[in-house]
Amino acid sequence: MKQVMKYIIPSILLTMTSGFAAEQNESCAPDPCCPPPCPPKDPCAKCAQLWPTCGPDWIITPNAGPCVSNGADIFITTEFIYWTVRQDSLGFAFSNQQVTGAITNGTEKGSVFHPDWRLEPGFKVGIGMMFDCDGWDLYANYTWLRTRNTKESKIPKGNLTLTNLGWITSFGQLLTSVEKTSAEYEHDFNVIDLELGRNCFISQCLHLRPHFGFKGTWQEQRIDLTETGTAFSQIVNAVGNYDNEYWGVGLRAGLDSAWHFTRSFSLVSEVAASVLWGQFDSEAKVFDQNASTNLFNVTLNVEDTFHTLKPVLELYIGLRWEDWFCCDEYHYSLEAGWELQWWGGQSQFMGGTETRWGDLGMQGLTVKLRFDF
Template sequence: MLSALRAYFSFPNLKGRAFHKSFCELLCLNALLLCGLSESLGASCETCSCYYCLGPCCVNPSVGPNGCSGDFATTVSGLYWTTHQDGMEFAIENHVAVRIINPSSDEIEKLNQLVAADYVTPSPKWNYGFKVGASYRGCHDGWDIGAIWTHYTNTLSTHKNTSDDVAKVLLPLWSAFAPAQGEILFARDIDAKWKLGLDLIDIPLGRAFWLSHCLSLRPHIGLRLAQIDQEYDLKHKGGSWSPRLNPTQDPLSNEVELENRFKGIGLRAGLDSVWHLGCGFALCSDLAASIVYGRFRVHHNEKNTLAMEPHSETKFLETRESFRASRAMLDLVLGIQWATTFCDCCYRLAACLAWEEHYFFHQNQMWRVNRIGDTPIINGPSENLSGENVFFQRRGSLDTQGVTLTVSFEF
């Protein structure tokens, strides 16, 4: 190759089209020379058999199997994730003694003193989900375009009961009920259930290429469609909902129903990297961010049900809210991958075991409504309209994380 280059320089310079042709030939010879040096220097990077088709040669070659008319790829993933969200505390467990039947006003007022108190939130739980996707890598510089759907659901339930412990009571944080005694609201039994439904559709346009002998990158841009549905149900019993003699109150059960739904579409961009260790093994990492514009729909209902015949219901809170907003989302993946090619580099099989983190900013838009300043009544709790409602909103963020096993096949 060097002798050919020296022979080239021995030719006389030409003018016009001949000079242009000679200059192009010179560039091609230089590229071939650099490619040969790159292959000789990087021969020690992969000592095993062929685990990738095109190595880091020339100008950032595309990553993938050899194909004359483009390549297709399918991806299937199994998820085992958990989820958390800020602002989901539903009660305070207070260590103050209050009689279960007909507590006095002095006893109830002691609930203002928080003694060794703990905030109670839904207990974390793990659940399964899946991803499915397909993509096409064309002949235009190895660009690829595809779509991947992520589906994940989870239900977190927590049941707190202090009926057998006089020295413990529960202070509800989401109820706007004004009890007959007109004092501090408390309960003996609370059942909380939080349901999450997450659906994401990503449509990326990207290109995977070799940056060095053992490192490949894939920058990508595209769209994200997101639908995040939340339901939060709280059931209160005992305490302020217990039967009373003075003032008179029948036994009641209380239910608070909240819905927080978001649906939108936005832009997404990120960078995937594969750090090849040899023999098909590699470290893989993905980082992406998106801004999704969509609509929030928030519903809030509360009702009391008579715990005896005729089991009549009294609804005293019903609100609706709908607004549009943009929300940021962040995705992070870190794991270990194994890949191989076969049939003369016409097919590629890869598997990746990774830890995933997804962060959804300011998804909690649910309102807390509480009654303060209510006074005792005589004619029953359904007519207790004293006091005023206090509204509070804590805009918490939602996150999901867990283990993901992905298998992909390119052909």
């Protein structure tokens, strides 16, 4: 009996040990053509942390990549954006009923006319590189967006009259009555972001990417206003051209996060803030044109240039799907979400005796594709 037990017990222990080892390696089991299943245990080795269950246990914030095996550690991104832009203080006319004497309940309420805001398509493109040690990455991104809006208002029905909102005190000063007014708004938006960050797991399903770097931008806003009315029994067009050019550069910092509820799907969010030192160059030119003689009477031609600090805030939330293929040699992801940006004090159009100050806001759909190789 002792002889039998001497052979049975080691056999049972050997079987249990083999089964336990097989279970441990099951999650990292390779395809038949792939190299060893689990990444190296050296935290500075390439792809030491493809997935938190395969990495060394003693790393506090393991690298979350995404990285690929035997690659160049380069990744590219392309994004389609479908945003709407809102610039404060761009009301250009209003309808109003002037009442003399007793005010009755039948007085009509007027309204203010703004540019015809709508969604506009744009894009972002980026390129980045991951460093071997500790999972740091360097990423540059360019954003392009063009906005073109036109709005026209005519004499309202009823007892309302159309009135200029007072962009420039001399704008339309010869007009005794206004028949229609229109506004054409244009915005050219260009931004470059450069950031250094590290994507790391803080739990098995949540990883964060703090980053810092620089933001640069050059933008041009333009609004052309036209009023048609009567002055001294003649039809007159009052025209105002306003330009607001801006460039800025400064520091930027933020935090990206992703919560994985499966290996491939995750909820993502991004927040970033910047402070930019930049220059505004605002111009205003106002003139009246006689519709019959086509003669011009320039009433204002002025320019204002100054430097100042301005803040920027960016927010994003979305859903991401990602996967690796060809034995983890390539990685790609697709995500879609809603993005908001706030640019403080971007409206510096000249109006009256001072600028028409206001903030620039934009929001809309962002669809992003990323490829790592």
